[in-house]
Amino acid sequence: MTPFGKDDWRLHDQERYLHGATLHPAPRRLAVPDACYDGHCEFCWEPxxxxxxxxxxxxxxxxxxxxxxxxxxxxxxxxxxxxxxxxNAV
Ligand SMILES: [Zn+2]
Structure with missing residues (x-):
């Protein structure tokens, strides 16, 4: 069993919308100029x-x-x- 297998507590169906996704490195607070969206990690819910x-x-x-x-x-x-x-980071 891998340390981060499918039974990890942070996993709950994100695979439906995040599998194979392209992710952009985004320094926090810069990626959301207006900061009107209170973003959190899809997995651990850290703001x-x-x-x-x-x-x-x-x-x-x-x-x-x-x-x-x-x-x-x-x-x-x-x-x-x-x-x-x-x-690639822009
Ligand atoms: Zn996280």
């Missing part, structure tokens, strides 16, 4: 975008539309399982 949570992960990944977020820790844990493609 990523918006608010004043400067203690949260300094790096995160966002989908192309910016409506889904993955923190750097969960990204490392699940990138193999989800076969994510990382887009």
């Amino acid at each position: 990523i975008a918006g608010g004043d949570r400067l203690d949260a992960a300094s790096e995160a990944y966002a989908t192309h539309r910016g409506d889904r977020w993955v923190c750097s820790r969960c990204f490392e844990d699940f990138k193999s399982l989800f076969a994510w493609v990382v887009a």
Whole structure:
């Protein structure tokens, strides 16, 4: 059994919409200029975008539309399982 298998507590059907997704490295707070969307990691629910949570992960990944977020820790844990493609940083 892998440490981050399908029984990980953070997994609950994200595969339906995140498997094989292209993710963009997105320094938090910069990726959401207006910070009107209170983004959180799709896996561990750590706040990523918006608010004043400067203690949260300094790096995160966002989908192309910016409506889904993955923190750097969960990204490392699940990138193999989800076969994510990382887009080049712009
Ligand atoms: Zn996370």
